[in-house]
Amino acid sequence: MTEMSSAPTVLVGAGNMGGAMLAGWLDSDTDAGSYIIVDPSPSPTVQLLIDKHGLRHEKAAPSDVEAAIVVLAVKPQMMETALPALTGMIGDDTLCISIAAGTTVSTIQSFLGDIAVVRAMPNTPAMVGRGITGAWANAAVSPAQRDAADRMLSVTGPVEWVDEEPLIDAITAVSGSGPAYVFYLAECMAEAGRRAGLDEDIAMRLARATVSGAGELMRRSDDPAETLRKNVTSPGGTTAAALDVLMGGDAMQDLLTRAVAAAKKRAGELAG
Numbered sequence: 001m002t003e004m005s006s007a008p009t010v011l012v013g014a015g016n017m018g019g020a021m022l023a024g025w026l027d028s029d030t031d032a033g034s035y036i037i038v039d040p041s042p043s044p045t046v047q048l049l050i051d052k053h054g055l056r057h058e059k060a061a062p063s064d065v066e067a068a069i070v071v072l073a074v075k076p077q078m079m080e081t082a083l084p085a086l087t088g089m090i091g092d093d094t095l096c097i098s099i100a101a102g103t104t105v106s107t108i109q110s111f112l113g114d115i116a117v118v119r120a121m122p123n124t125p126a127m128v129g130r131g132i133t134g135a136w137a138n139a140a141v142s143p144a145q146r147d148a149a150d151r152m153l154s155v156t157g158p159v160e161w162v163d164e165e166p167l168i169d170a171i172t173a174v175s176g177s178g179p180a181y182v183f184y185l186a187e188c189m190a191e192a193g194r195r196a197g198l199d200e201d202i203a204m205r206l207a208r209a210t211v212s213g214a215g216e217l218m219r220r221s222d223d224p225a226e227t228l229r230k231n232v233t234s235p236g237g238t239t240a241a242a243l244d245v246l247m248g249g250d251a252m253q254d255l256l257t258r259a260v261a262a263a264k265k266r267a268g269e270l271a272g
């Protein structure tokens with residue numbers, strides 16, 4: 001996949017997200033030898049990939065390679081520890097792809113110099129190949145590097161490129177954190193079902209199947225979400241009664257707007 005160079009792609013941080021991306025790269029790339037995994041304690045899933053593909057694994061950044069691409073997938077709070085250790089792998093043509101929430105290009109460059117950086121924001125459905133990623137490239141990123149980043153990020157789903165770095169914080173708040181909002185919706189639906197008299201397990205099975213089924217319907221349909229919603233809503237029927245509660249006074253829109261604003265604000269705080 002790193003066609004622009006035979007130099008390696010180094011994944012720094014092979015946890016939930018790094019592991020999901022690694023699995024996608026290995027599925028779509030026959031050259032497993034071009035990957036190096038840097039993580040003091042990779043998850044069991046990642047360890048299986050390391051063993052299966054014979055990947056080079058280091059507990060700390062190696063000093064004997066110049067990376068074509070460094071993918072930063074450590075927690076934002078770990079950046080100030082992780083970044084200084086990477087300088088030995090950075091050359092003039094190295095591309096850094098960071099998926100960390102909040103961490104700015106300015107922070108990355110303060111440790112690694114004026115390098116090419118793509119800030120990307122995937123989400124956990126990447127683990128099942130159903131993710132979506134927002135991405136922004138700084139001015140130092142060449143067209144070939146941007147293409148390479150797009151290929152790497154798109155193994156887990158579509159990539160939406162934006163032109164301004166701050167928009168990555170908005171993407172983080174909508175689709176990066178978004179799966180948690182949907183899972184919480186399922187939790188709330190199940191609890192509401194329990195309070196309506198259903199057995200707890202049945203209520204959760206109903207909520208889970210409804211959320212995943214509605215998601216799959218939306219994925220397969222060309223209709224906008226609004227049309228799909230209206231298809232469920234018989235005039236004067238039960239759905240209309242529920243939507244009166246959710247939409248009355250902009251209740252749910254207001255709640256989500258405030259939730260997304262809080263996540264975006266937190267991304268700014270994580271910038272340091």
Ligand SMILES: NC(=O)C1=CN([C@@H]2O[C@H](COP(=O)(O)OP(=O)(O)OC[C@H]3O[C@@H](n4cnc5c(N)ncnc54)[C@H](OP(=O)(O)O)[C@@H]3O)[C@@H](O)[C@H]2O)C=CC1
Binds near residue numbers: 018042043075176177
């Ligand atoms: N989870 C999500 O939904 C999303 C997360 N992100 C971003 O992805 C990044 C990773 O998140 P996530 O995968 O959830 O986190 P995880 O904690 O699952 O993964 C981070 C991994 O990095 C390892 N690590 C810690 N310090 C270092 C270091 N100095 N060098 C190399 N590896 C190190 C950790 O090891 P150890 O466990 O031993 O500390 C861990 O295995 C974060 O920046 C987050 O903002 C982006 C989109 C979605």
Ligand SMILES: O=C(O)[C@@H]1CCC=N1
Binds near residue numbers: 101172176177
């Ligand atoms: O909660 C977080 O900070 C990370 C970033 C997006 C999803 N999880």
